[in-house]
Amino acid sequence: MSYPYLEKILTARVYDVARETPLDLMRTLSRRFHNTILLKREDLQPVFSFKLRGAYNKLFGLSEAEKAQGVIAASAGNHAQGVALASQRLGIKAVIVMPVTTPRIKVDAVRAFGAKAVLHGDSYDDAYQHTLGLIEKHGYTFIHPFDDPEVIAGQGTVAMELLRQHPDPIEAVFICVGGGGLIAGMASYIKALRPEIKVIGVEPDDAPSMHEALQKRRRVVLDQVGIFADGVAVRQVGKETYRLARQFVDEVLLVSTDEICAAIKDIFDDTRVMAEPAGALGVAGIKKYIEREGVQGRNLATVLSGANMNFDRLRYVAERAEIGERREALFAATIPERPGSFRAFCRAIGKRGITEFNYRYADDALAHVFVGIQLSEGDKERETLLKELRAKEYPIVDLSDNEMAKSHLRHMVGGHARQLQDEIVYRFEFPERPGALLNFLNKMGQNWNISLFHYRNHGAAYGRVLVGVQVPGGDHSHFREFLNELGYPFWEETDNPVYQLFLG
Structure with a gap:
């Protein structure tokens, strides 16, 4: 088997801006699970995530003409900050297109590194489409967040450091997966030098883009993805990252939101650092692997890939961690x-x-x-x-x-409405931006009466909403058309025992 990325990773230009991060022992978690659990601390990078490595390596290799024209990226998170800082160090004009729903802390961080932040649309897809228009108009060079050989090689330097820092046997390395840039780079390096080490990807069970692609032996486009672990909320993995994952990744584990929250708490208990949800995926995967395999006395490593956590999400994490554990x-x-x-x-x-x-x-x-x-x-x-x-x-x-119980019921007041007729209940995710609720009400018009409404903001790009609506039996197909035209993810909860027992 050939390893074309080995030389690219060994010669990647990342240390002008990135630092070699420590590989720390998670003492508390290791004792609890009777294995040695090692944590690669990419949260200690200047932008609090590994993304700086790939961004800088890509920008450094641009031609002088490309650098003079400027670069552009579409991102709501860590890639945006990586491109912004890399551009600042290299003196390149940078434009970052971010959804309007991006938390202010991330927008401010991009601007602090000297990049121009353009806010457009509710989602990454909206931002990406706007980016294409700006490229056509201004000739910017697009810096892809994951599906680019130079970006992949830059991320692969995480594995180069990890194997140098721990030359002893390692059973498996657990790596978070979004578009696949980190796992593609790390797996390419690990399998070239230490093929006996298992490379295991970890994804949220509501955003399983790589898991589904490897199962079906082709890239898939997910209809929708969960928004809690927003750093890996990718509907389709990259073409090149998928190719490398098929060659070098042993398997992809899926973990729940509650298991991610429990892993965030585990990391905090050992490091006093609050990992972002995507950053805790690897720890959640390790715990699931130990439970499944029953292993003891093994060396298991993972990457704390980022710590760009919004403070107002901590309440939600604390709520769900105990259930996840x-x-x-x-x-x-x-x-x-x-x-x-x-x-x-x-x-x-x-x-x-x-x-x-x-x-x-x-x-x-x-x-x-x-x-x-x-x-x-x-x-x-x-x-x-x-x-x-x-x-x-x-x-x-x-x-x-029961998601309805965990997200809504325990925070609601009220009770049964015995005289209410024709009520059906749906759970939604609304984009966290001004006008989202008004858009819902405007599209609903005066056709149906809202009989129940509960909203919670978890500090993410989307808020969770529970809505009861009175819809006569003969009007259900019309109401379904309204839901499909609305464009917000939704789930019917009328038959949920939570509704039947406490609200219906």
């Missing part, structure tokens, strides 16, 4: 509506810690309770508790993995 269970219980039944239910739960208790009168016979319970033994304890409660004839619904 399986340290909290969420149950819906139905209890008799009579004196003493509430106390009896609490006694049935035992001396476990209660994280949340929401009670709502249902009728003269029954009451519904939404309860969060601390667990010390994870899923095993949750299953045991479920059996104990059901043995005492409590109707219990396990909501620990």
Whole structure:
């Protein structure tokens, strides 16, 4: 097998701006999982992510004519800052097109490095299309965030450092995957020098672009991607990155949002650094791998790829970390509506810690309770508790993995609307920009009545919205047309037990 990227990585020009980052032992996590877990600290780069490496290597190799014309990139995150700083160091004019939904902290960072930030559209795709128009008008050179040989080679220097820093055996290296630039570069280098090391990609389960591509043996375009780990929210991996991944990547693991939040907490506990969601993917993947394989005493490495975390997202991370670690269970219980039944239910739960208790009168016979319970033994304890409660004839619904319960119900007030007719419920993701709600209402017009509305902002580019609408049975197809024309991701939740028990 040939390794054309080996020389490109060895000669990549990155250290004019990037630093060689340490490979730290995660002491707490290593003890807990009985393996040696190593963390490559790319959060310590000047732009708090690895992206600077590939951007600088690409810009350094441009012709003088290209440098004089200027460069352009479309990005809402770390690539934008990498291109901006690289351009500043090389004296190149840079334009960065970012969605209007990009958090202010990232826009300000780009401008602080001397680049021009242009805000356009709600998504990366909108920004990218605007970028193409600016290239045609001004002749800028486009700096691709991942699908470029020079960018891939620059990112591959992370692996060069890692293997030099840890010459002893390594079972596997876990690498976050978005468009594939980091894993393509690192895998090319690792397999050239140490082919016995497994290279394992990690993606969010709601943005599995590389996982699906490798499964189907062709690049795929996902209909939509989750927005929590925005640094890897890519609908299609690169052509070159996919080619290299097919050659050198052993597998791609998928992890949930809750597992990512738990990994962010793990990293904080060991380093006191708050990783961004994409930056914690590798740690989440390691934990999943250990659980699946049952390994002990092995060396496992990963990359903390970035720490550009918005402060207002921390609340959401803290909420979901305990569930991701399986340290909290969420149950819906139905209890008799009579004196003493509430106390009896609490006694049935035992001396476990209660994280949340929401009670709502249902009728003269029954009451519904939404309860969060601390667990010390994870899923095993949750299953045991479920059996104990059901043995005492409590109707219990396990909501620990119910997205509507986790994102909305535990933050809502109100209750049943018994007289309400024809209500259906949908969960949406609205772009976090002025006018998103008004756009929804304008398109809905006066055709249907909104009967329930709950919105939460998690510091991301999109807010989570729960909407109840009164739609007569004969009008459902018309309403579905409205949803498709709206252009916002949506999921129907009318049959969700959360709605049926607490809101319907």
